[in-house]
Amino acid sequence: AVALLAGCASDTGTNTGTDSGAGGGTDGDLSITFIPKQLNNPYTDVVLGGGEAGAEEAGFAATEVVGPLEASASSQVSFINAETQAGTSVIVIAANDPDAVGPALEEARAAGAKIVAFDSDTNPKYRDVFISQVVAKDVALIQVELIAEQIGGSGEIAILSATANATNQNEWIKFMEEELAANPAYKDITLVAKVYGDDDDTKSFQEAQGLMQAYPNLKGIISPTTVGIAATARYLSTSEYKGKVALTGLGLPNEMRPFVKDETVTAFALWDPAQLGYVAAFAGKALADGDMTGAEGDTFEAGELGEREVGADGIVIVGPPTVFDAANIDEYDF
Amino acid sequence: MSEPSSPITRSSPLPPADKISSLDTRLIDTTKTLTTEPKGRTGAARILLGRDAIMIYLLLAFVLYASIAIPRFASPVTVGFLLLDVIPVLLIAMPMTLVIITGEIDLSVASIAGLTSALMGVLWASGLDIGLVLAISLFAGVVAGAFNGFLIAVVGLPSLAVTIGTLALYRGLALVVIGDNAVANFPPGLTAFFTSKIGGTGIPTVMIGVVAVALFFGVLLHLTPFGRGLYAIGFSKEAATFVGIRVARAKFWLYVGTGSVSALAGIYWTLRYSSARSDNASGLELTVIAAVLLGGVSIFGGKGSIPGVIAGVLLIGTINFSLRLERISDVVLIIVTGSLLIASVVAPSVFEALQRWRHGRRMHKTLPQVPASGATSATAPGVQERK
């Protein structure tokens, strides 16, 4: 919960209230299981930390975290199946593939489970609500804004993403492309390449390196994934491109701190991952208690983060992203 | 030197007169010293104590244990989920068993499944009829397998190296075909069929097809002349050639077999998860090979059986699902799989060494000792006393 608190402190202005009334009643037989994209990933660990804290506050009798060791489209299905059989009340999932988990989730729902998607959405028809970090467009825009600032408003840029099928990544990239095309402020910026590091450190590293060679005039890189941005930063900081090629995107402050300190990276963004899990747990509780159905306009109490409202398509927004730079990075610990 | 009639020697009885054909009536008996050691196990005992049987007992024992120890395990729902999970491995393991028995290997199976999946996605997205999509995808698997088969059987390249190459090639082609897209909107009826169960049994409907595939390869391996030939090829390619086994042709068709069945697995994968992507089934090759080896197939060829392999696949699948139910991390599964694999090959050799040692002791007890010099060093007195 340390990370969560640190995150809260940073989210100045978003907290609408601090009602501590946890979910519905005191029925202690509700269980919740988190299925992240992949276990043993630092970002995931922060998200899950928030989730477990939230689940306890919300009053779940049992909290479990299960998941695959590698993030492939189908690897989550058997975990969902096992949860279905275990009669879990709420399944919170970050989908590796929006459709691959569909049939399994439908079976889980048929068996009475409530489905909360978080971090990366499933196809909307398979879940009750989706807890989104932020408004997808906001995330996209802030990254474009950061890179434009860092390269002085003109030049070639590239995107280094996670896997080619990651729902959230692709949505952000789509908004970035639209913004670059539509906004006259960015008319001198050209997006020359999109590459994929598959959220693998080595692969991302080599993709970054490939970008430099293939595009000698590259001015900046956006990497909207924590693994990708760190690997790219490592490459830049060890090569002649350090300080010449700008880098921004979504990163974990703890991972990025050395690169901000050594001036490879000026600024990058992220939301508080812990809040994501935290809110997801409360949303699950509200669904399981029947306090809401996930329809647009429904509201629920998210512990110390206050009341949240379900928006269009069953999406719940957690909060805006934070921009980290040399000035504020030491205030965060996640 | 006198000729003591040792207690452990006996002369082989001459064949009964009526059984001797005209051409051997005057054959000379070149009897060789053979002991009165019990003969090889009789048919029934061999089957009941064989390697396959042990795998099956292990599987049954584990299922029994899980049913008692793990709440909710003993239910049709388990059967359904478990089988749905193991189907791709089970499918590919069938032809893989035959391939490994001939002393070869196929590492490209998962890539063929991925290529099939990618093709299905692209073809379906382009608006083709689903029947045609399935047919073309299956055919792609046949072609991919035939290409492997051509390089290995006809050109004569080592299969391990070739299929490392096609592992990359086919996965690469999958990427070329579908890129970073994913196609998901397959006909709902079809995808539903692929996760449907037969009545209340929990057994997935597609198991009918899987059983058919298993039966096909089981009969092919164990009951046909072709299958007999495969064992001979696995032991000695040259000796097989001399008895008229068409080694190259047999291998070629086996690779066509792995190719087509991998395509079937790819189709299953795509429709079960209703998602066609280039990375589907990636890494499955090692799982399949681990399961096949666990099922008692010798990596050197010449040994193994379909029932053993099925038991091996199901054992890993069951352990896997039990761990899931108990919410024990996959870390444990990985370690258990690795250990089982090693144990499955180390145990027999430990067992054999033990037998040799015991036999050695018995020999020392029963062998006639050469007077004066014979009983000196090698035979410890303690051993003899033990009678």
Next chain:
Amino acid sequence: MTADDGPPEPRLTLSGAVKAFGPVVALADGNIEILPGEIHALVGENGAGKSTLVKILAGLYRLDAGEFQVDGQPVSFRTVADSKAAGISVIYQEPTLFPDLTVAENIFIGRQPKGRLGLISRAAMRTAARDLFDQLGVRIDPNRVAEGLSIADQQIIEIAKAISLDAKVLVMDEPTAALSGVEVERLFQVARNLRTQGAGILFISHRFDEVFALCDRITVMRDGRYIATHVTSMVTVDAIVHEMVGRDVGALFPKEVAPVGDTVLSVQGLGRAGVFADVTFEVKAGEVVALAGLVGAGRTEVARAVFGIDPYDRGTVEFAGTLLKPHSPKAAIDAGMGFVPEDRRKQGLVMDLSVGRNTALTLRDRVARFGIINGRAERAAAAEWGRRLQVKTTSQEYAVSTLSGGNQQKVVLAKWLATDPKFLIVDEPTRGIDVGTKSEVHRLISDLANRGIAILMISSELPEVLGMADRVLVMHEGRITAELSRAEATPESIMHAATASLERTQ
């Protein structure tokens, strides 16, 4: 070397040696004594335990019981290296070359000459190898890899390897099985030289002429037991044979004249680049045709091409009146051919497969109905043929590798006879087979001919060729240089055609 100061101390003594493999007692009472400066023969039937004894001397097997002394000191070798260190050098029955290494390196592996910086000197190694070959009077390129060498060349390299060790005791397990007369004579010369230098030599062979020509003493074994040791000059072949088999042996080559029928096989102008050319011959029903010639003359290659193992570039093979599909052993077998190959272990048998399965391997299709094999019929057929040829094994389920050489050969024969062939190729049918089994095999062949089967027999043993063949084809450098009737065939006429003269006698 003279034994002037009493009997010299034996270089090596083995007494009461016991070695068992599972249920098989390979050696029940092995005794041998090798003196310095003597060539000592070890004879015995197939499976008498000779090779097992050799492997004990080599340190490869450990004794189950018994005593083993070198230079009067009891020893217990744990590894082959121990035995080498004690001065024992061994040529095994099966060649042990490394196909990927050069010939020179094969000879010196593990003790390559070192040059500067303590690294291996390839030049020195090559020179040393050439010198060895000069000494043996053969020409083999020391730089070529061993892969693809003929069995004879492989054997010569084994010999070079063994003598280069300067061993106190040299053990040779059937070194001459694959050699021709000239090479055997050179080997003998080398062996005698070593004897003069004081080495003790153990020589194993099934050929009595060699044993009597070379050896000073002869030790006989039977059924894994020591029988007797004789001084060569004081014993006869008959006496030795009697001790070996424990009974009298009749005529060795009892070929009877059988009525000759129609032409079964007709080969016209067969050729394969670099291997053989212009090979034309035919074989009739009931006839035994021998294919004679020096080792490496290409006899095996012709047979392999006829049977379809190897392809050929030109010519035709006609079988029972119809052209045979080239390069397809299956077509040959279906038409009624059988092939007993020269290399039993690699080509004739699937060594790890059971005796029964091996026997039934040719019957795969015949014991199947609607494509499904009838297991009972398969086992019955295997057992039947095993019994007819008196294959000695406790169970049809044992791996064929546990049988002795002679018994293995019988399994190969059984396998082919079970197919009821019209034509049988037998390539060196008695290579490495003892006298008792040898005459069995000869009787079998003769009997088959009597029943109307056409037989093509490849053999490097002249007595076998002369005794068995109705007609002799002689090959030299890939061509048939003579065709001799039984009456025309003499050792002189065959050797004449096999060595130099290229004039065709027909």
Next chain:
Amino acid sequence: MTTAPTRPPGKAERIASAAPSRLGAFLRLRELPVTVALIALVIITTVVNPLFLSPQGVKDLLLNATIVIILAVGQALVIITRNVDLSVGSILGLVAFGTGTLFATVPGIPIVVVFLAGMLLGALLGAINGLLVTVAKVPALVITLGTLYIYRGLNNAWAGGTQYFAGDRPDAFGSLSVDTVLGFPLITLIAVVVVVIVAVYLAGTRPGRDLYAIGSDPDAAKLFGIPVSRRVFLAFLTNGVLAGLAGVLYASRFNSVGATTGSGLELAVVAAAVVGGVAIFGGSGSVVGAAMGALLLTTITSALTALRVDKFWQEAIVGVLILSAIIIDRIASVRSARKLRISEARNV
């Protein structure tokens, strides 16, 4: 002079004409095809994109290849003995994470100690493989497939979600893969030294030659008295040490080390050795070839990117490359076999 022949020298020259010409021997080198392919690839790429051979470009190429080269050298040792080690990726992962842990938990630990510790851990893991293979006498493919899983599982269990980042390690350690000497990054120089030592060992020492003999025919090697088990064990041990070294270097080069570091590397390493002319069934090939194979495979990825070839084609092209390498090798051996057949026939 135990090995000296008893005959006076001099006669040796008699069949000197049979010795192959130097050019012929050069053309028959198994490393030749991969070298030619590498040179061609670099030239073509540089013509299209001159930046490819810029100092930074060369540095990146070498750095990329370094770790795979070291792994391929170790793998070649094992493959030459007719074995294989599929667990190298897992060993690398464990050692890389161990390196991160050491730096994080023992501040100020000397870098040399970390190197030694990493290689020691690698040696231990390699020794386990070697022991299982030689003592239990079971096929290496099965054993190392098993330890691939087990080591990976241990790595997961040990690391959990923990990752150590470049920032957790001393700068001097990270700069091993940044600083260059004559254009060669320091860690690449380590790889070069490894290649040279192992190459000399394999080609010029008796135990090294024994490895070829074992791979060529293990049964004959045993009959001959070569200590097969000891040598094979040593090959696995050395491979473990090298995988450990690669793990330490990985931690120097890349940003994060964690539970999945190095997974999936095994087939790429085997492929590198095969492309470099190491016969998959043992007995022939060289570590120089394996190193070239590694260099070629890593270069092709960079080259295709530099050529802006669609990323989706890259893996397929790598596959084609592997297949070409084996086919070329095959053609060469078939041709030399035929030549041998014809020339021997003339000799008779």
